[in-house]
Amino acid sequence: MVDSILYDDEKEHALHRGAIYELARSSGLPEGEVGRIYERELEKLKKSARVKDFLPVLTHRLVKDNLRHHS
Numbered sequence: 001m002v003d004s005i006l007y008d009d010e011k012e013h014a015l016h017r018g019a020i021y022e023l024a025r026s027s028g029l030p031e032g033e034v035g036r037i038y039e040r041e042l043e044k045l046k047k048s049a050r051v052k053d054f055l056p057v058l059t060h061r062l063v064k065d066n067l068r069h070h071s
Contacts, residue, residue: 006039006042006043006046015056016038016039016042016056016059017035019038019056019059019060020034020035020038022060023038023060023063023064023067026064027064027067029067034063034067037063037066037067038059038060038063041059041062041063041066042055042059045058045059045062
């Protein structure tokens with residue numbers, strides 16, 4: 001099920017799910033845990049974003065840094 005508030009459509013959801021999967025794989029953490037962190041960061045960024053094309057890259061970078069500092 002797509003979170004209609006966080007994701008505009010299924011294509012956007014799939015794009016972010018791919019980033020979550022990659023972060024989980026590279027960090028060795030469960031996908032669900034990484035997904036919660038990722039979606040929390042994405043929600044924060046979306047509130048002030050004017051151009052949403054870069055959100056996957058920015059969110060990925062924030063979460064990757066977050067996971068690196070908490071390892």
